[in-house]
Amino acid sequence: MLDAKIPAGPLESKWSDYKGHCKLVNPANKRKLEVIVVGTGLxxxxxxxxxxxxxxxxxxxCFQDSPRRAHSIAAQGGINAAKNYQNDGDSIFRLFYDTIKGGDYRAREANVHRLSEVSGSIxxxxxxxxxxxxxxxxxxxxxxxxxxTQVQRTFYAAGQTGQxxxxxxxxxxxxxxxxGNVKMYARHEMLDIVMVEGKARGIIARNxxxxELERHFGSAVLLCTGGYGNVFYLSxxxxxxxxxxAWKAHRKGAAFANPCFTQIHPTCIPVxxxxxxxxxxxxxxxxxxGRIWVPAKKDDSRKPNEIPEQERDYYLERRYPAFGNLVPRDVASRAAKERCDAGYGxxxxxxxxxxxxAAAIERYGKIEASKQGNDNVPKEEIIAMGKQVVKEKYGNLFDMYxxxxxxxxxxxxxxxxPAVHYTMGGLWVDYELQTTLSGVYALGEANFSDHGANRLGASALMQGLADGYFVIPYTIGNYLADEIYNKPISTDHPAFVEAEKAVSDRISQLKNINGKxxxxSFHKRLGKIMWDKCGMARNKEGLTEAIxxxxxxxxxxxxxxxxxxxxxxMNPELDKANRVADFIELGELMCIDALNREESCGGHFREEFQTPEGEALRDDAKFMYVAAWEFAGESNWNLQKEPLVYDVIKPSQRNYK
Amino acid sequence: MAHKSMNLTLKVWRQKNAKTTGQFESYQVKNISEEMSFLEMFDVLNEQLVQENKEPIAFDHDCREGICGMCSMYIDGKPHGPWQANTTCQLHMRAFKDGDTITVEPWRANAFPVLKDLVVDRTSFDRIIQAGGYVSVNTGNAVDGNSLPINKNAADDSFAAAMCIGCGACVAACKNSSAMLFLSAKVSHLALLPQGDPERSTRVMNMVAQMDKEGFGACTNTGACEATCPKEISLSNIARLNQEYLLSSLTASN
Known part of the structure; x- marks a missing residue:
């Protein structure tokens, strides 16, 4: 049975109660406890x-040459926090509510509320x-x-906030x-977790x-290894x-939750x-x-600037007048796919x-002109001034394009x-961010907990830093307080020897295939299967074929x-082979999960389950649960369900109209 | 839409590991689309080498969107190739024409030893940061973010310096292999902000000492670093670094 260990009491006081009562480790004992952190992103x-x-x-x-390279660095837009500096009605509750709703009611209330509570401190x-x-x-x-969202709560540093x-x-x-408190191992990749008597005791890493394979002891292992979007090859x-x-931990017994929840981001440069x-x-x-549009006429081959205003279809503004171009990612992506599939691409x-x-450039230009108090600025000058404003705001993105x-x-x-961007699914964790393996924790995108079936923009950075700065420092103490009685074990322990041998055998096996x-090429083929059959839209037939x-x-x-x-x-092909072998296994589990979830929610869109207007149709009676899969041998998994209980928010059909 | 494609000759530095000597080897690639990125062209070449049962060329790369700072090729005598304000991963084949011969080398600097082929060891940059490139503030110590107003221009200048991606192109471009632009970007980022003020003096002294210890050369003042920097980090940061260093030397208590 999965126990999420959600503290009792009212939602707003769960986290402060937890912090007030969790076990502590005194400073002298902390010095004796070794903790392994895998991944050095946010x-x-x-x-x-x-x-x-x-x-x-x-x-x-970290596998890169320096911790500073981790892919968090590429996040552009910003980080949310319920500061209400803009006095526009934001609050901890609103950020919590938006995140739960944005996730299409498939996230855990207690975790999301905690995230919202610590957002300001970040x-x-x-x-x-x-x-x-x-x-x-x-x-x-x-x-x-x-x-x-309808408030301004995103903090940013130009288009380089993640960096x-x-x-x-x-x-x-x-x-x-x-x-001397942290020892850094760059250009190292974790290839297994070492378990002794049901508890994590270290890892096997490859330099x-x-x-060379190395054995490292630790009283706890934190997996902060990001998402699995590359299962699609292109992402x-x-x-x-x-x-x-994450997959090695899964094969050792850590349940993998909601693997089919992947986010397809609406605004990417096309293939x-x-x-x-x-x-x-x-x-x-x-x-x-920016305003998003397609020609109102099918197969219109005119250049965009030659298409007059009345012959353009601003489909997001048309379908969702309340949120317009700012609907959540899953909605925007599906709407783009719908138009392209219908022949308007x-x-x-x-x-x-x-x-x-064009409209933004003109609008900003007019504001600049009015700042000068001049009503008769020629159009070209207005455009030039508008371009300057847009350049200041988005210059680096425009250059990149x-x-x-x-x-x-x-x-x-x-x-x-749209393109694959983020994975909401990940290792199942309880309120303390511990996986179903004792002593193994998952933080950031590597876990499943906070974004439900769809993540809102500017929330990934928030979650990564919340987990690392403000959650794990408390929750890990609650575990390690009992570990002070367990002496560190030698890396000559049979469990280490055995784990290293298993890793070494697998590498030799891969290397000795000597195929053609x-x-x-395998990764590309896997990606194509996943994108075609487990991508933006899925159905029973396609998923069955994909498996x-x-x-x-x-x-x-x-x-x-x-x-x-x-x-x-140094052998980058071998590194890649190790990863692709795991992606193939994960891909199968994603399809199994997508097949099992006979509803549409957030980023998971089953074509069989949609409203007459083509919106996602949830089935709360049957699927209001976290699907946590336990590895039970090759191509074989057991499903464990964690029911989602909404005490504060009443789930409804998401409406951005 | 049909895109132009080209046939190219590549002269690439091959080196088995840090202990062996290396040499250039030539390769032919065909039907390269001008839409490809430079690294995608390398992917094509590597796929070709795998098919021929040869060892692919090792090169560092990760984000492929110009921000992680991992890619590091010295292309036709220029770090990150011919385009201005650009990283290798963002260089596209439009920059070349059919029949070109392109020479590709790793970064060349004593403080960046070659690990294999085009891969170099840049941990010396991490050690320079360890010497003081931070604000000493533990998690939990912070006051409200808006309790400390910061002049917008100072914040913008600080950001412009903080945009450094730590790729090392400045070192590779410098005939003395100096790391002054990298170091000055970090010193400026923190010196321009009130949060960086308390450690201002020790930071610059310790970071410069570490840079010297790593074997980077002295600044030549020729500006090759600024000209090649993918993020256009300004030479004025080096002026600020010198000023900070001088001031710290004069006022240091010991």
Whole structure:
């Protein structure tokens, strides 16, 4: 039975009650306790730094050459916090409510409320670290709007908020490295968890520079390893982002929750050809000022600037007048797919819609002109002034678009299409962020807990830092307080020897296949199956086919993959093979989960279950639960259900009209 | 829409590991679309090498959207290649023409030893940050974010310096392999903000000492670093660093 360990009492006081009563570890004992942190993005770096500050002995691991490279760095738009600096009616409750509703009532109330409660402290902490957030002329912090909300609660640093927050956390981490509290292992990848008598006691990691396997002891293991969007091959994730560490924990017994909940982000640069290796996101903040449209006529091949206003279909504004272009991501993505599937798409592939800044440029230009008190500014000057304002706000994004497409977005509308961006599913965790494996925790995108079936924009950064700075420092103490009685075990312990041997055997097995096909080609094929049959829209037939195709692909992979180079040296093909092997297994589980969930909610859209207007149709009577899958052998999983109980919010059909 | 495609010759640095010497090897790639990124062209080449049962070329890359700072190729004598304010991963094949020969090397600097092929070790940058590139504030100590108004211009300048992605192109471009632009970006980021003020003096002294210890060279004042920086970090940061360093030297108590 899954026990989420949600504290009793009213929602607003659960977290403060928990903090008031959880066990503490005294400073002398903290020094004796080693904690392993895998991954150094926002969740991992903030956790490692904070635990180091508290006095624990921390070992942090990342596969990149430096912790500063983690993919949190690519987050563009911003971070939410219920500060209500804008006096526009925001509150902890509203942020909580928006997040639950945005997640289509598939997230846990207690976790989300805690997230909302600590959101303000995150901003304070980051400011104190010297994160250069955008400011107003009065010197105070600036806010902007984001999808799925009607208040301005998003803090940002131009289009590089993730970078600035990660560098803040990275600097805090490096400070702890300098103080000797954290030991950093870059270019290392976790390949297994070592369990002794039902508790996590360490990990097996591979040094990616020389290929050697290493054993590391720890009284607890924190997996802060991000999401699994690269199962689709093409996604906005970094090339190295992978599910491997989480998957190893899963195979050792950690339940994997809601794997089919993936977020397809509506504003990405469309695919340009078969060579494409990744997709690039254009920040959701662009939907603040940009207007999304397609031609009102099918197969209209005119250039966008030649299509008059009355022959354009601003379909989001038409379908959702209350939220317009700022509807949540899942809604915006499906609406784009609907238009393109119906034959209204634009660009050479017809798989794109326009994101147009002409109206915003003119509006901003007029504001600038009126600041000068001049009513007779010529149109060209208004446009020039407007472009300048847009450049200040979104310059780096526009530049990026131009580099990739060769088109100038100040002159012609951008072409965008949805792409895989974030995974709401992940390792199942309880209120304390502990997985079903004792001593193994999952933080940030790696866990499933806070975003339900759809994440709102600017909430990933919030959750990563909430988990690392403000949640785990309390909840891990509650576990480690009892671990002070257990002496560290030697890495010569049979459990370590056995785990290392299993990892080593698997690597040799992979290497010795000596087949004909590259790792990359298998990854591409997996991605195609997933995108076609477990992507933006899913149905029973497609998912059933996908499961069979993935099983066949797995067999083929294990009999025909070719990995050049040696095991005991830097070998990126081998690193990739390890990851793709795990993605294949995950892909199968995602399809099984999507098949099981006979309803549509958030990012999970089953074509069989929709309203007459084409909106997602939930089935709360049957599916108001977290689907937590337990590994039970190859291609075999047991489903455990954690019922979701809404004490405060009354679930209703989401309405953004 | 048909895109132009091209055939190219690549001269790439191959080196087995840090202990061996390396050499250039030549490769042909065909039908490269101008829509491809430079690294996608490398993907094509690597796929070709795998098919020929040869070892693919190791290179660092991760986000492929110009922000993580991991990619690091020295292309035709320029870090990150011919485009201004750009990273290798954002360089697209439109920059080249059919029949071109492109030379690709790793970053060359004593403080960035080659690990394999085009991959170098940049942990020296992390150690410079460890020497003082932070504000010493533990989690939980912070006051309300708006209790400390910061002049917008100072905040903007600080942000412009904080945009550094730590890729090391400035070092690779410098004939002395100096890390002054990288270091000055961090010193400026924190010196321009009130939060960075209490440790201002020790920070600059310790970070400069670490930079020297790592074996980076002295600043040449020629500005190759600024010209090559993908994030256009300004040379004026180096002026600020020198000013901070001088002031700290004069006022240091010991």
């Amino acid at each position: 969740a991992g770096a903030s956790a490692a730094a904070t635990l180091g500050e508290l006095g624990y002995k921390v070992k942090a691991f 901003i304070d902490q980051c400011v104190a670290q010297g994160v250069p957030f955008a400011r107003e002329y009065g010197g105070l912090l600036s806010n902007r709007s984001f999808g799925g 600035q927050l990660l560098i803040g956390a990275y600097q805090a981490l490096e400070r702890q490295v300098a103080l 990616l520079v020389n290929g 906005t994730n970094a090339m190295g982002s992978n599910v491997t560490a 340009s050809g078969d060579h494409q290796s990744k997709l690039t996101l254009m920040s959701e903040s662009l939907r603040n000022d 634009v660009g050479s592939s017809k798989q794109a819609v326009y994101l147009d800044y 131009q580099k990739i497409t060769g088109e100038n977005p100040y002159e012609v509308p951008m072409r965008i299409y 096909q590259s790792v990359e 069979a195709e993935i099983q066949a692909l797995k067999k083929e992979f294990w009999s025909d993959v070719r990995i050049p180079g040696e095991i005991n040296e």
